[in-house]
Amino acid sequence: MPFLENISNLTPLELIINIADILLVWFVLYKLITIIKGTKAVQLLKGIFVIIIAQLITQALNLQTLGWIMQEVLNWGFLAIIIIFQPELRRALEQLGRGKLFSSSTLNEESERNRLIEAMTKSVSYMAKRRIGALVSIERETGLSEYIETGIPLNSDITSELMINLFIPNTPLHDGAVIVQKNRIAAAACYLPLSESPFISKELGTRHRAALGISEVTDAITIVVSEETGAISLTANGDLHRNLSLEDFEVKLRRIWFGEQQQNQTSSWWNWRGNKNG
Template sequence: MSLSDFTIMDYLSNIVDILLVWFVIYKLIMVIRGTKAVQLLKGIFVIIIVRSLSEFLGFHTLSWMMEQALTWGFLAIIIIFQPELRRALEQLGRGRFFSRANMQEDNEQARVIEAIVKATSYMAKRRIGALISIELGTGMSDYIETGIPLNSVITSELLINIFIPNTPLHDGAVILQKNRVAAAACYLPLSESPFISKELGTRHRAAMGISEVTDSLTVVVSEETGAISLTKNGELHRDVKLDEFKELLELELIHSNKQASSSKWNWRVKKHG
């Protein structure tokens, strides 16, 4: 069959077919992300690569061993991951298979929010100064490089410990990137706006500065008053109550309704302090 025999519908059908296959693969990856099946997939890829190289180099015995590992490995996968496969089939039957990835992401974001709220509440009550910037759409790699790299899981205990006075990492900002503590003791650009209240210190100016050049969400805890402030898009929210603080984090990090998020931000904005 020559290329001239293909119609436009045939091309479109092939394109849609390929896109659907990639979509299913993507969703499968999202489903197993964060589970022990990820390590298994890495092992399978290693075996496939070794088998291909052994065939190319003429290592027949090694190639035969890798082929046997792949042949019997799928049976072992079915036995080892029987609970996970059963759960996936149950979710498929309930129509929740493709929504699981979003559920996992929302659950992780909710865990991160709880850690931030708990740490912020602890530091606010004890008037421990803090500056936490959360990367959203605009990359913050340039600012991460100015600090001490951590690449750690976000926990309230870690955030609190970083900002304890007179510790090596307390002076500067913590930057959260992709649900990880990317770095601490980072330098953020100070806002040069003349409209910022004179009573606000360096942390607030840094929070305003980073919000003017990125779309990040930045949390400030005042060491003088213990007040919680938030900055985003060059706007400052001062003296945010803990329940409002959690709600704003959820709107920005979990909910995809940007209009609702924006309206929440606009109703109590105190621009420039």
Template sequence: MSFVDFPFLKYLANTVDIILVWYVIYKIFTIIRGTKAVQLLNGIFVILIIKMLSDYFQLQTLGWMMQQVIQWGALALIIIFQGELRRALEQLGRGKFFSRSVVQEHELQQQLVESIVKAVDYMAKRRIGALITIERETGMSDYIETGIALDSKISSELLINIFIPNTPLHDGAVIIQKTNIAAAACYLPLSESPFISKELGTRHRAALGISEVTDSLTVVVSEETGSISITKNGDLHRELKLDAFRDMLSSALITPSTKQTTTSKWSWKGKKNE
């Protein structure tokens, strides 16, 4: 008696087979998404449609041409998609093919943290004022609309260039959504708390203001002193060292299973920053 003699097991095997095939197809599409392979796949679908139409309407010459294209297409696909195929095989060899989404998300979070840290370190050393707000659970569309829309992938170079003095976008806040810079030159609400030190400047008051009405994380670089500050949930921590700053960003932005902890305390004290 073989496996196929049991109808239920045969049905279950066919179901699992279909699910696995669709899952593999889905993972392949996630790998090629955002690459030139997407446009090439559109071309392949067009060729297949033309072949079916030529067979239906008995267009022999056109059908023969499409048949030749399809016949040699497998070799052409290997040559055209060699980069994507190599990347897929590398992920399969590292055991990351079926867990790519989780791994990619973690890598993007790390890239976000490192891009911000690198940009802030550069600006702090040169006393370039900056105000960077990172959206979390609470939406910030209303504040994004007050600025100039960018919708750009984040990089330290782009962040630095935005805050260079006397450039069109340097005045105001940059708002980051996920791993993209949504907008620059945005207006944030100033905190009206009576407990805020009068030594605090406009950037810090704006950073505190947005932290009081959203769960965002806001980074401030002082133009006067070059000190680094973070606001979160209405709290302010000033004059952070670079390592402590990186730890705080990682703790807030990287997933709980991999985030780093910090022993720093939130403080209101310090010298005046803008």
């Protein structure tokens, strides 16, 4: 076979260089995939693959008109990719300039999840009892960068104290949404799109409409604390879960955010709270 013959003709040094070249290419591709993961670029890439598959089908079936359209789309695709992926490309260049493109970090995922859930539950409990209005949106697969840019950047660790302080009335950052990205508070005072659904109850205010609006265009989880009643609500995938108890809120947040089933378990925060009250 020509492939095997070409390999056999290589010197040991050339073989090592070629293997290193292939491994470096795969490593760069892997890092690029990790950069676009969690952004809208993932969905756009799926669309590109659909166009490529449609092009192959049109060629196989000799569909000339559709084939011409697909070919024109592919011809202009490179320019379209630069325009569509502009935020992701800019972020990649920024990370490269800061030397973070090839950095990596490890953490105890289970303990980190428990810490995040505990911080969210404690802050929501505090604000619900005192009727402090709150709106928190948590990024999942679909990126929220365009909404983060509308607010004040923070890039802070998630703590219950900070979450509560951000929503204290008459403070500079209390109006708008807090957005969580990659387990950190990315920004506060962000603007979210309002839902235009005609089926929303008229008794729901701007916070609930914004929570539904972001859930209709992304897969984000959004937490709402009503300023009027102190009721706790949660939206995800276009669904609104209203008037949740703290226990139900924690269960749903764990299940939707991390895919954990916690119906028959209690968190460390609930154990701490029970011991304190006892």
